[in-house]
Amino acid sequence: MKKTFFLIFATLIVFSAFAAKNLFAATPVPPTSSVDQELQQKLLNQIASKAAQLKLTEKRGIIGTVTESKDTSITLTDVNGNTRFVDVDE
Numbered sequence: 001m002k003k004t005f006f007l008i009f010a011t012l013i014v015f016s017a018f019a020a021k022n023l024f025a026a027t028p029v030p031p032t033s034s035v036d037q038e039l040q041q042k043l044l045n046q047i048a049s050k051a052a053q054l055k056l057t058e059k060r061g062i063i064g065t066v067t068e069s070k071d072t073s074i075t076l077t078d079v080n081g082n083t084r085f086v087d088v089d090e
Contacts, residue, residue: 062086 064078074086 062076062078062084064076064084066074066076067083068075072088074088076084076086078084
């Protein structure tokens with residue numbers, strides 16, 4: 001009984017190993033056109049430049065009291081009494 005079970009189990013493993021080698025995609029992926037490659041390169045450049053720009057942006061915290069706030073800027077007085085102007089996005 002154990003020999004039969006082992007023989008069936010070994011046969012299934014060997015068969016599945018050979019069957020797995022022959023699995024491929026149903027249809028090949030078509031090559032991209034030059035227009036697609038140009039668009040892809042343009043997007044890649046835009047993303048890279050935006051990432052570089054964000055890395056260069058100075059990021060630091062300021063502690064103080066807000067004295068004035070406008071649509072795109074905040075004016076505050078820090079703990080040393082200096083007036084700071086902060087530009088903000090939408």
